[in-house]
Amino acid sequence: MTNKVTLIATAAMGLEAIVAKEIRELGYGEVTVENGKVIFEADIRAIPRCNLWLRTADRLKLQVGEFHAYSYDELFEQTKALPWEQFIPEDGSFPVTGKSHKSKLYSVPDCQSIVKKAIVEKLKQKHGIASWLQETGATYKIEVALLKDKVSLTIDTSGAGLHKRGYRVNQGEAPLKETLAAALVKLTNWRYDEPFYDLFCGSGTIPIEAALIGQNIAPGFNRSFAAEEWGFIPSSLWDQSLEEAEDLAEYDKQLTIFGSDLNPKMTEISRENALEAGLADLIEWKQMQATDFHSKLEGGYIVSNPPYGERIGDKQQVEAMYTELGKVLKDYPTWNIYILTANEQFEQLFGRKASKKRKLFNAFIRTDYYQYFGQRK
Incomplete structure (x- = not known):
């Protein structure tokens, strides 16, 4: 398992620059700001630190890979080629969500299904499993996101959104996040x-x-946070x-x-x-x-x-x-x-x-x- 990972802090529109500033203040200097997200590389200690400290980000995702795909075969093969075994153990549970915008692969359910199958094949191969994966362990929520045929595959490290601090026992009709x-x-x-x-x-x-x-x-x-249960991040x-x-x-x-x-x-x-x-x-x-x-x-x-x-x-x-x-x-x-x-x-x-x-x-x-x-x- 490599110690360096690519992380994505998602943000509401208009807050990306504030999130980027928070990340820099935590000591992660090289950031890329895009619409709705801030991308940066760091060691795995950044996962607990950023989840604990980011005040204005919606959630923190670990990016497993990014590539272009114009067919379902390409989506399957390139997903399978990624090092999923470095993150997901043989008993890991990995539900797949998805979204697609302005891409040839516009059917989100089909993309989710293909990504799931590709990861299953890779994990069975790497963990030496002939039968079905049990998925009884910790949860690794995967998202396949397509934008103009560019595929981003991430695992959510936060679990509940980062706005859920744990102190709101009650609220009014339209609470501010x-x-x-x-x-x-x-x-x-x-x-x-x-x-x-x-x-x-x-x-x-x-x-x-x-x-x-x-x-x-x-x-x-x-x-x-979801990532507290992950084996590759030491407690x-x-x-x-x-x-x-x-x-x-x-x-x-x-x-x-x-x-x-x-x-x-x-x-x-x-x-x-x-x-x-x-x-x-x-x-x-x-x-x-x-x-x-x-x-x-x-x-x-x-x-x-x-x-x-x-x-x-x-x-x-x-x-x-x-x-x-x-x-x-x-x-x-x-x-x-x-x-x-x-x-x-x-x-x-x-x-x-x-x-x-x-x-x-x-x-x-x-x-x-x-x-x-x-x-x-």
Whole structure:
């Protein structure tokens, strides 16, 4: 088994550069950024480390091979030629998922079936098995992805998506993904010693992610990953990575983080989620209307994902709230304000043009991240 592997960190559209920066900060310098993914080479210790530390990636995949295929025979033979035995043991379970876009091999079920057969043949040959593979061991979830006749074969190392930190015991109707919440925080210049507010906290995701960032707590510290069961990654590497995460956490850092919401049920849910994340004493939750915001502090950061007003009955009410919020926050010129919304009229309603805006996707909703930089104190 070679110690070097090719890894792919998948990302929501618009977050690829942030994921790439995180990977570089972990010490993996040579990265290739493509739509929806960041590709890099590393030793196998990167599998536990990246799963533990990547805040904004959706999942981490191990790339077994990449090639062009224009026929099912080519797909079979080139898949079979790959070193599957280096990763999957004779009792390994390896379900195959797939997707195809603008490729001659457009039937996803056929591609999945052919890839499965090719891997079975290779493993039987290499492990010296004449009968069926039992597949009773650890899971190695394989994906065959075709794009313009280029085939990428990967194994998912994460299991549940990396947004599943393990702290969300409850949530509202349209919760913000933890990975996007972390990205919203990382796209600011916020430092742990500055006040941080979310005026529409919902289930508390943005303040909780800010607290994890502020204390440098690895987001995957309290969950498990599919690759923990894989034989070719020594358990000692997982132990070392967990020890590193524990050593780097700065639990003694004092943070000033607030989350508020109009709905008292949501502030209670936020409190429960923060408790589950081990951050109960770090974040102050308050039931209030966003337009009642008031602070005597000289400056800070407001990072929020307010209602978008997409439903017809809500639109007028939400837009009126944007206007009122703009009037209230105008009295805080030294504060940095970051608002994520799908409402294209936000700047006009808020009453001023953003210093900068960035296109992001909240699930499948195209949004803009409006950034208002505060005056220097």
